[in-house]
Amino acid sequence: MSTDPASPDALATAMRQLLAPLARLALAQGVTHATLDELMKQALVDAADQAHAALPPHRRVSRITTATGIHRREVTRLVTALRDGAAQQPPPARSHASELFAHWRSQPPYLGTDGAPAALPRQGPAPSFESLAQAITRDVHPRSLLDELLRLGLAQLDAEADTVRLVRDGFVPLGDQARMLQVLGRNVGAHLDGAVDNLLHDAGVPGTPRHFEQAIFAGGxxxxxxxxxxxxxxxxxxxxxxxxxxxxxxxxxxxxxxxADPPSAPGPHPEDRLARTPVRHQVRLGLYTHTRPQHLPAAPAPAAPPESSDDTDAAS
Structure with missing residues (x-):
């Protein structure tokens, strides 16, 4: 990172700005300082562990201790807990509901003349909710997907007309705190991860990618x-x-x-097959707005009109 003397103050300011909404969330959810402290230590150790992944385990613990300032015994405990947790935690399951929601809002057959998601017949040939659900998955019954959208407050069923319509502009499940927290962690985490990558990339940290990140600001x-x-x-x-x-x-x-149809078969050695294994990437693109009241400075009071005077001495 930069050795500019202003950097420590700028970093502290940025960290306070990042931590303020997290502190607000923690207070609202009843998360105590002890829990936050443990999470922060886990995050520091995990980041340091990944940064020194090439080192053998015994040397890595020492390097993590030096980098984080956390006691060696604590580092060993945290590294073990993180690795056990990573081994037991399954990869995040794909949400059929979110995929259906995205299709409904983007595929022309399911849009109205105004470009907005159309109200769909619940059953029948395309375009219908049933055909949309079956285009997403054949493993889940369309009625189950509909029930999930209704539960999340994302869709509404007109029982008389037997039609379904979306009632939300974004996949933000109402009344499902666990899902909303998952959305928060993934979306904001990805944005922050990309912003940190950009900062480290500009600071010359090797192997750090650059991501698209732009914003506009307006007031008044x-x-x-x-x-x-x-x-x-x-x-x-x-x-x-x-x-x-x-x-x-x-x-x-x-x-x-x-x-499925590679251009040529790999060689006879395992390393040849590994070298030809294609690299795959995930992308996450979002659009966010943040608004808040702006306290403008009070307009100055109008200047007082000149006062007339009957003082003849002043006029002479």
Whole structure:
């Protein structure tokens, strides 16, 4: 990192800004300092462990202790707990509900003339909710997927017309704290991870990738202007979904086809097969807004008009 004398102050300021919303979340959820301290130690040890993964275990513990300032015995405990937890924790399961939600908001057959998700017949040939659900998976019954969307407050069923419509612009499950916390961790964690990568990349840390990260800022908006801005953002996100979701699906299908039919067979040695194993990547793209009241400085009082005077001496 930079040796600029201003860097420690700038880093401390940035860390306080990052920790403030986490502290607010912790207080709202009843998380104590002891729990936060344990989580912070786990995160520090995990990061240091990954940074020195090439070292043998006995040397790695010493290096982690030096890098983090955590006692060696604590480092050994935390490394063991992290590795046991990683071995027992299954990979995150794909959410059929979120995939169906994305398809519904992006695929032309399921959109209305205004580009918004259309109300769909619950059953029948495409475009219907049943056909949409079956396009996502044949392992889960369409009714089960519908029940999940209804439970999460993302869709509404019109029993009289036997149609289903979306009632949310984004996949933010209502009334499901566990799922909302999962969304928070994955989305904000990925954004922060990318921002840190960019900072380390610019500081010259080898092997650190760079990610696209841009933002705009504006102030002085009235309530009416803020409402208009929110409508503009929603429309832009809908356009982004309709452009990128089909494009990503085409790219995934193309890569899968190429993997199933490689250009040439690997050599007879295991290292030849490993060298030809294709690298795969995950992407996460999001759009967020954050608004808050802006306390503008009070306008200066108008200047007092000049006062007339009857003092003849002053006029002479």
């Amino acid at each position: 908006l009235s309530e009416a202007s803020l409402a208009t801005f929110r409508q503009l953002v929603t429309a832009q996100w809908q356009a982004t979904l309709q452009a990128l979701v089909p494009a990503l699906e085409d790219l995934i299908a193309r890569d899968a086809a190429e993997a």
